[in-house]
Amino acid sequence: MNDTMKDLVRQLTAVQGPSGYEGLVRDVIRTQVEPLADVVRVDRLGNLHAVVRGQGSGLRVMVAAHMDEIGLMVTHVDEKGFARFTHVGDLWVATLVGNRFVFPNGAVGVVNVEKYEKRPRVENFDKLYMDLGASNGASCPVRVGDVATFDRSFLDLGARWVSKAMDDRLGCSILIEVMRRVGNQTPHEIHFVFTVQEELASQGAMTSAFSIQPDLSIALDVTGSGDLPGATPFPVVLGKGPVVRVSDRTTLVHPGVKGWMTRTAEAKGIPYQLEVIVGLASDAEKMQRSGAGSAVGVLSVPCRHLHTPSEMVDVDDVEHTVELMVALLAGLVDLERVG
Amino acid sequence: MERKVLLEQLSNAFGPSGDEGEVRELIAEAIRPHVAELQVDALGNVLARKPGNGYPLRVMLDAHMDEVGFMITYIEPSGLLRFGAVGGLDPRMLPGKRVLAGRSRVPGVIGLKPLHLATKDELTSVTNVQDLAIDIGAEDGDEAGQWVSVGDYAVFHTCFGQLGEAPSDGRSGRVKGKAFDDRVGCAVLVETLAGDYQVEVVGAFTVQEEVGMRGAHVAAFVAEPDLAVVLEGTVADDLPGEEGAPPSTRLGRGPAITLMDRSFVADRRLVDWLIETAEAEDIPYQFKRPNVGGTDGGAVNRSRAGVPTVALSVPCRYIHAPVAVMDLSDFWHTVELLRAALTRLPMAGEIGDGSI
Numbered sequence: 001m002n003d004t005m006k007d008l009v010r011q012l013t014a015v016q017g018p019s020g021y022e023g024l025v026r027d028v029i030r031t032q033v034e035p036l037a038d039v040v041r042v043d044r045l046g047n048l049h050a051v052v053r054g055q056g057s058g059l060r061v062m063v064a065a066h067m068d069e070i071g072l073m074v075t076h077v078d079e080k081g082f083a084r085f086t087h088v089g090d091l092w093v094a095t096l097v098g099n100r101f102v103f104p105n106g107a108v109g110v111v112n113v114e115k116y117e118k119r120p121r122v123e124n125f126d127k128l129y130m131d132l133g134a135s136n137g138a139s140c141p142v143r144v145g146d147v148a149t150f151d152r153s154f155l156d157l158g159a160r161w162v163s164k165a166m167d168d169r170l171g172c173s174i175l176i177e178v179m180r181r182v183g184n185q186t187p188h189e190i191h192f193v194f195t196v197q198e199e200l201a202s203q204g205a206m207t208s209a210f211s212i213q214p215d216l217s218i219a220l221d222v223t224g225s226g227d228l229p230g231a232t233p234f235p236v237v238l239g240k241g242p243v244v245r246v247s248d249r250t251t252l253v254h255p256g257v258k259g260w261m262t263r264t265a266e267a268k269g270i271p272y273q274l275e276v277i278v279g280l281a282s283d284a285e286k287m288q289r290s291g292a293g294s295a296v297g298v299l300s301v302p303c304r305h306l307h308t309p310s311e312m313v314d315v316d317d318v319e320h321t322v323e324l325m326v327a328l329l330a331g332l333v334d335l336e337r338v339g
Numbered sequence: 340m341e342r343k344v345l346l347e348q349l350s351n352a353f354g355p356s357g358d359e360g361e362v363r364e365l366i367a368e369a370i371r372p373h374v375a376e377l378q379v380d381a382l383g384n385v386l387a388r389k390p391g392n393g394y395p396l397r398v399m400l401d402a403h404m405d406e407v408g409f410m411i412t413y414i415e416p417s418g419l420l421r422f423g424a425v426g427g428l429d430p431r432m433l434p435g436k437r438v439l440a441g442r443s444r445v446p447g448v449i450g451l452k453p454l455h456l457a458t459k460d461e462l463t464s465v466t467n468v469q470d471l472a473i474d475i476g477a478e479d480g481d482e483a484g485q486w487v488s489v490g491d492y493a494v495f496h497t498c499f500g501q502l503g504e505a506p507s508d509g510r511s512g513r514v515k516g517k518a519f520d521d522r523v524g525c526a527v528l529v530e531t532l533a534g535d536y537q538v539e540v541v542g543a544f545t546v547q548e549e550v551g552m553r554g555a556h557v558a559a560f561v562a563e564p565d566l567a568v569v570l571e572g573t574v575a576d577d578l579p580g581e582e583g584a585p586p587s588t589r590l591g592r593g594p595a596i597t598l599m600d601r602s603f604v605a606d607r608r609l610v611d612w613l614i615e616t617a618e619a620e621d622i623p624y625q626f627k628r629p630n631v632g633g634t635d636g637g638a639v640n641r642s643r644a645g646v647p648t649v650a651l652s653v654p655c656r657y658i659h660a661p662v663a664v665m666d667l668s669d670f671w672h673t674v675e676l677l678r679a680a681l682t683r684l685p686m687a688g689e690i691g692d693g694s695i
Binding site for chain 1: 565566585598599604605606607610628629630641642643644645646
């Protein structure tokens with residue numbers, strides 16, 4: 001994996017973009033994809049569409065990676081200057097206490113829980129607060145409705161990378177790299193869509209798919225891994241290649257798409273893993289059912305510590321995912337062949 | 340004053356989810372002089388169109404007509420009526436309340452075993468909906484069957500009224516009534532449709548919000564708006580025992596702007612549009628506590644290729660209850676804010692690659 005990719009992941013994960021507030025991420029991606037696409041547009045909800053018109057009579061393909069990340073939204077600032085907040089997306093209370101959050105205006109806050117000296121078990125957001133170092137409400141640098149994300153920088157561990165927003169800036173980065181490598185050498189009309197609000201209910205994928213009406217759609221995201229202490233039995237591990245999804249909490253993947261992915265990986269000698277995951281959903285659910293519907297697949301990168309400030313992925317998995325995606329999009333698709 | 344009468348009529352009207360006809364008729368009559376086209380769709384939504392002066396921007400204004408209520412599920416041989424909840428009913432609110440049931444709007448009460456006979460457990464716990472019954476005074480099931488059938492609806496029987504002394508302007512003071520969620524939104528929308536705007540306005544009075552935003556789904560699909568404002572009567576919890584916790588909204592502090600609720604994230608550009616309008620026009624406003632409740636915004640926002648959406652609400656204490664309380668100044672400030680905001684359209688700014 002080259003340093004360009006690492007720099008791209010580092011750059012994209014550093015930007016803030018909680019669900020509904022993806023503008024900063026979109027600006028960075030737009031600069032990257034503008035030279036690579038025939039058409040680039042932003043739709044009303046803020047999805048970024050980059051269309052590559054290939055050569056030949058392939059399918060209309062939508063490939064989606066989501067720009068948004070989990071975060072917090074301020075609900076109240078009290079007279080002492082402490083901020084209360086709620087979650088944007090599925091945030092886990094246990095990851096918050098003692099952690100720092102940063103706002104787009106540069107303000108940083110420390111999260112703690114009421115009566116923390118008694119070490120209470122925290123189950124909901126009502127007892128949490130954020131201390132931004134303000135001496136009173138008037139000097140607090142944030143107001144109701146401001147959004148924040150984890151304040152954590154990119155960590156390069158050599159074979160593995162760690163960031164607050166691998167989910168799904170890694171997917172966005174991979175799509176950009178795939179666009180670079182594929183160029184116009186594809187029989188398909190490919191709509192690379194960088195979607196908004198996946199962490200809420202995939203509103204962006206749903207509305208994008210409605211406007212594109214693809215024949216085939218693929219979600220590119222991160223997924224969990226089963227190689228952690230005490231993990232629920234789950235065969236996906238870091239370093240064993242991209243993950244071809246069979247089913248998840250909300251979607252049964254089109255068997256033809258699954259077969260096409262695994263056949264292509266085998267033909268190119270790219271390692272892959274299969275997953276049946278019950279705890280996750282992705283943009284695929286909404287792409288499958290929007291408008292007249294489409295055949296849907298999910299390709300994902302194994303990721304440890306999902307939805308924490310330190311999401312970890314394996315560098316070889318990233319490269320293999322790029323390679324598999326390039327191979328998939330460069331050739332014709334036969335959805336009739338299931339196996 | 341006339342509009343206060345409309346609010347009174349709308350509040351008193353019978354209109355549980357799926358049976359909004361009485362509300363629909365009141366609204367149709369009130370808006371007909373002000374709109375170019377009035378359509379009732381297959382689900383019962385009212386879509387009212389004002390073409391504007393040709394500027395190609397269509398704004399959907401949404402308010403739901405339905406209220407929470409009851410559906411009769413079984414008539415006991417004794418004449419008591421078993422029921423199920425239509426929408427989110429709070430079982431703590433039900434015993435001892437008056438209702439109107441069936442097509443003949445027969446009055447009834449929701450009874451409960453008296454204090455003298457209740458066990459200690461019963462006195463300290465909440466009775467489930469399935470253990471309650473409506474008493475319409477029938478001697479037996481046959482007599483009850485002459486008034487109501489299984490599948491008939493009932494709603495709270497509450498008369499709209501002024502609390503305290505009525506200010507002479509009719510634009511302030513507090514009122515009580517049922518179904519302010521969302522008849523106050525309907526009244527705001529009726530009042531807004533009386534204005535004239537550059538942009539095209541589609542007023543959507545929707546059905547079945549309380550059972551899952553069903554009407555708004557199809558209304559937004561048909562209206563195909565460029566942006567939408569959802570009008571609501573929302574939770575005000577400036578109540579005793581709530582000190583310290585951030586209230587959802589407060590009475591008398593002006594219209595509440597939604598940043599995010601459990602059904603959607605408001606488009607920040609539209610939030611800023613409302614804030615800028617309020618500040619320019621010196622209209623008070625507040626933010627609704629983020630992540631509380633759900634609205635038609637959840638359905639409208641993801642319609643077709645997506646609709647930037649915001650919600651604007653009149654704070655109401657005790658919604659989804661037999662009687663709610665609201666401040667008329669909040670109602671009028673909401674109307675003023677919405678009308679002023681619409682007058683500012685089109686304005687500079689970006690919605691995707693197009694301008695609003």
